[in-house]
Amino acid sequence: MTKDQWLSVRKQIPDGAREPWTVMLWVADLLLLAVAWNLWLADSTALQLLGLALAGLATVQLYLIMHEATHGAASANRRFNDFIGHCNGWLIALPFLVRRRFHMAHHTWTAHPLNDPENRGMIERFSVMTKKQERTLEFVWKHWIPMIAANHFLLNWRAPFIAKAKGDSSPRILKEIRFARLYLAGYLAAAVLAWSLGHLLDLVLFYLITWVFLFFMVELLNLPHHAEAPLLARDADRLQFWEQDGVSHDCKSLPLWSRFVILNFNLHIVHHAFPSVPWYRLAKVQKLLGEHELGHAPSQTHEWEFAVKNRRRPLLQLMGHFFDQRG
Structure with missing residues (x-):
């Protein structure tokens, strides 16, 4: 994608949440979660299973709406946008402020081995891994145990406390710690x-059942978009938005699933090119990029196909060869 192509599309797509669709969906998901809880308390096993299914759907969308809030795209009102982010962060146990800090760094420094926190964490983990730990990791990966997502959630909880222990007492870190404690008080x-x-x-x-399902879905939705993408040099400058199509992937759109369940999260190239555009406009962006003969390749797989295929491969073969520093 060239800068001129990016600017051409940018002029046609407004930033941020101009319509109430995300807020309306958020309220619907909260109500769905309340219905799911009441079904869970029923004496019927069938109703309990239905409750878990509804809770799973609602929780996945709360995670995705929280992602919208990290980009300021859940509501045009900044305070209400952040309230949605904190509310969803508390419900799914993922601190909103830390998640936003990490995720914004990921968009700013996509594919950078050090400044992208996702890559940095992988490099730090793989570079010190023993053969026994490698075998454990491969067992977890091949058996669909969502430990990558679990570690990601845990890191978001630990990060501000680790930063403070290392001497970072900046207002940002102290605020993240205050909100983490507020979340814990809410759980109590x-x-x-x-x-x-x-x-x-x-x-x-x-x-716990809903949370484990969410971990599974987080891995299902997130891993395809940067797997086997090349890393930049350690001293490289950050990629501009119009340059990030070379280091991110789309997933094939599936009827109903892609738009109404995962909220166009599969359109990852356009999301990286226009990160503050809300989910319900991404399909239009995709269409505009198609006019420039850009976008995902026809051979692109959907999330389920990617998972079924690549869970059979070693994880280090899928993406670890970019990170493994053991020689």
Whole structure:
């Protein structure tokens, strides 16, 4: 993609949330989660399973709407946008402020081995891994155990505390720590309320099952978009938005699934080119790029096909050869 092509599309697509669709979907997902909880408390196994299915759908979309909020695309009102981000972050146990800091760095420094926190974390992990740890990692990968997502969530919790322990007492880090503690206080209050109503065990089981499913979905949705993409040199400058189509991938669109379940998250090239454009405009951006003969290749696979194919391959073969520094 050239700068002129990028600018041509940029002029035709407004930034940010100009319509209420994301907020409306957010409210619907909160209501769906409440319905799912009530079904979980039913005596019928069939209703409980239906409740888990609805909770899984709602939670995945809350994660995706939180992603919208990290880009300021959930609501035109900044405070309300951040409230949505914090609310969803609390519900799925992913601190919003840390997630936003890491994710913005990922967009700014996509494909950089050091400044992109996603790449830096992989390099640090693979470069110190023993053969035994490698075998464990491959076992986890091939058996669809979502430890990559679990570690990602855990890192977002630990990051500000690690930074403070290393001497970073900047206002940003202290604010992230305050909100992390506020989240924890909220979990304690929810647990006390559930215990007082006699539903603490119900809440724990409901939450854990839904959370594990979310981890599975986070890996399913995120891994295809940068796997086997080349890394930049360590001293490279950051890529401009119109240059990032070479280091990110789209997934093939599937009817209903792509637009209404995963909110066009598969259109990752256009998202990296125009990160503040909300999910419901990405298809239009894709169409405009198509007029320039840009966009995803016809051979692109969808998320499920990518997972089925690549879970059979060694993880280090899929993406570790860019990170493994052991020689």
